[in-house]
Amino acid sequence: MSKPGQQVISRLRQMILSGELESGQRLAEIPTAEQLSVSRTPVRIAFRTLEQEGLLTKLSGRGYIVRQVTQAEISGSIEVRGVLEGLAARQAAENTLSKAQSNELLQLLKQGDELFTKGTINEQDLATYHDMNQRFHQIIIEASLNPAIAEALSRNEHLPFASVSALAFDRHNLAQEYRRFNFAHMQHHAVFDAISHGQGSRAEAIMREHANATHSYAKIFSQMEENGEKMHVLNNLGTIT
Structure with a gap:
């Protein structure tokens, strides 16, 4: 994976762990990409990676939600x-x-x-x-x-x-x-x-x-x-x- 892609994953992960992205908050590709000043592709990959890590849950429609960690x-x-x-x-x-x-x-x-x-x-x-x-x-x-x-x-x-x-x-x-x-x-x-x-x-x-x-x-x-x-x-x- 490219360094920018890894940086997007790391940045979103830390935003979740620090509480900047709160439990239950909905996330979508376009606004997240705009917030981080990157294209949609690394954001899409980051969402999938963080879902596999258990930090995000995919919604039935579009987007993801920050999962609450107990x-x-x-x-x-x-x-x-x-x-x-x-x-x-x-x-x-x-x-x-x-x-x-x-x-x-x-x-x-x-x-x-x-x-x-x-x-x-x-x-x-x-x-x-x-x-x-x-x-x-x-x-x-x-x-x-x-x-x-x-x-x-x-x-x-x-x-x-x-x-x-x-x-x-x-x-x-x-x-x-x-x-x-x-x-x-x-x-x-x-x-x-x-x-x-x-x-x-x-x-x-x-x-x-x-x-x-x-x-x-x-x-x-x-x-x-x-x-x-x-x-x-x-x-x-x-x-x-």
Whole structure:
């Protein structure tokens, strides 16, 4: 698929996950294409893709409707992510990191240390953390030498909070977000330490706890949505929605 086509899919996906496109909202090709300043073809493909992902439902006539995602679905996807990333961490420890992988992970950890050492964060810091966090997880998945894990994660990542590529935060409470992401970064240190020492079971347990910590924040943001507040999502294009 072309890069513009992928960008339309990513943009619409994030508009849904951020609440910009609300549950029950109807979507049609022409107005959506005009809104995104693209032709109808990538929008048509995006609608079909998002229907397959379970984010849109095709109407009996023309058009689609944004499907409501339940808290149970989100929780289930987070648990699946924890199992898969935990397995990746264990297998990475058993396989032993390459020197290049170890050096890059250390560099990412150092970058995170510098980010959090000032005691506060802003939205640009979170954009930096988003990229760093995504690469950290990607290296560990690659180090597992198990392509089935990456394939399974890609099928699971379309729901809110289920993907490491979409980072949600409350821009009105950045002090709280500092504590949350600083703790997550400390978990990154612990995961790296376990993998580096070949401690597969420990690496798996920490990584599962790291992923499952998302549960409580998923509930918080669900309550925000119910109160008419919008969560803000950094997506894998590095944009804030």
